[in-house]
Amino acid sequence: MIRALREQDDPALLELLQRSLRFDTLTAPLLHEKVREDPGTSLVWDEGALLGFCHGVARGSIKLIAVHPEHRRRGIGSELLQAVERSLRARKLRAIESVPNYLVPGLDVRSTEAVLFFEKHGYEKFGECYNLCCELAGRDFARPTPAGFEVRRATAEDRPVVLEFLQQHFAPWQAEVEVMLGNRPISLHLAFSGPELLGFAGYDANNRGTGWFGPMGTSPEHRGAGLGGVLLSRCLQDFQAQGLERCTIPWVGPFRFYARACGAFIERVFWRYEKNLG
Ligand SMILES: CC(C)(COP(=O)(O)OP(=O)(O)OC[C@H]1O[C@@H](n2cnc3c(N)ncnc32)[C@H](O)[C@@H]1OP(=O)(O)O)[C@@H](O)C(=O)NCCC(=O)NCCS
Incomplete structure (x- = not known):
């Protein structure tokens, strides 16, 4: 019954x-x-x-x-x-x-x-979409921040500017980013030019503790400056610090960026x- x-x-x-x-x-x-x-x-x-x-x-x-x-x-x-x-x-x-x-x-x-x-x-x-896998063990993801920009972990004080940025560019991801802001430590990294927020990347918004990356996004006019790669690498380093050997980059359409930035490969295909x- x-x-x-x-x-x-x-x-x-x-x-x-x-x-x-x-x-x-x-x-x-x-x-x-x-x-x-x-x-x-x-x-x-x-x-x-x-x-x-x-x-x-x-x-x-x-x-x-x-x-x-x-x-x-x-x-x-x-x-x-x-x-x-x-x-x-x-x-x-x-x-x-x-x-x-x-x-x-x-x-x-x-x-x-x-x-x-x-x-x-x-x-x-x-x-269809893909879950990518990125191997973490023994790898060095550190990379320099492009000149003129700052990339750092978000703080609670960043919340208003983050929410405004999402509203403007990535409205569907607000709920996931709210979870990141609620995690301790906050599982969200931000890229700035002066006070202006240009991009974000985070993890542990879903399937927490399993090495679940994303979402991430850079505002359209600042793409191609290398900020996405730095933001991604900060998250991968956090996963390494958690002791994870691999992580998942889920729900991906175009995967060229991740393949190039961290050698991620297609692990699962979903219809x-x-x-x-x-
Ligand atoms: C999908 C699932 C829930 C179906 O449960 P179920 O109780 O076997 O489903 P039903 O008996 O109601 O089957 C309904 C129809 O599904 C289709 N179907 C289900 N299993 C099938 C199989 N092995 N081969 C062919 N058709 C199948 C058939 O059309 C079937 O109708 P029929 O028996 O009259 O031919 C079950 O196979 C399952 O638990 N799979 C693993 C879990 C999973 O992958 N879930 C999705 C991700 S969360």
Whole structure:
């Protein structure tokens, strides 16, 4: 039977997701971030044991869906999906991607059953994106700041100027940058010319503690001056200081910049799916 997720389900839910998601490693803190810190409609399939789970969020996404490997093709996934879709009453729904709090930015192209499942339920492919990997161990990312500019870690006092800059150039990333400003230490680096903010880069806004980079952005008129490379390198150095051996540069379209700046390579490919509910 279908019922709402309860607080005490978390250990069983973690076990279900660890068994079901072949390409992702879920931990208790990550599950908490994905589900408890981002509430929506969370339904489980309960037959004495937890056999299925679906989590959807009102901003228009089916964020997680999983059925125990030994109980697939019985219709459990379909019933859960349809119940969550009905409860969200959204006009459009994305599959899995759920910015700003998401596990992965779409369907991993290798997850054959999930791709077929979402296609059967009327989701249509509209694009693709990549998660890049950057190896960190034993590498030196330090690089000089171009003359005339200052690059430094953000402080709490920078918040108004950062929010104004985002409003002007990168409005969709406000929520992620707010998380960076709330982290300790603040996981955001800024590039200035005098008092003028020209660019930013940060990490740990999503999938915290896993080496999750981004977003980053330089204002259009200051691109090409080398600021992006310095901002990126500051974040990579922070990851090294955290003891990480590799990091993820997620949800990337054009990857030339990252390949050149830090030797990042394509690690995962995702298809993006959307369903129009009219
Ligand atoms: C995707 C998933 C939730 C589907 O759960 P399920 O309970 O097996 O789904 P259903 O039984 O309702 O299947 C519905 C339809 O999906 C398609 N489908 C699902 N698995 C399939 C498979 N292995 N091969 C072909 N079609 C498949 C079929 O069209 C199926 O209908 P049919 O059985 O009438 O042919 C399940 O395969 C799963 O947990 N996968 C791993 C988790 C995952 O990748 N989640 C997405 C990222 S969070």
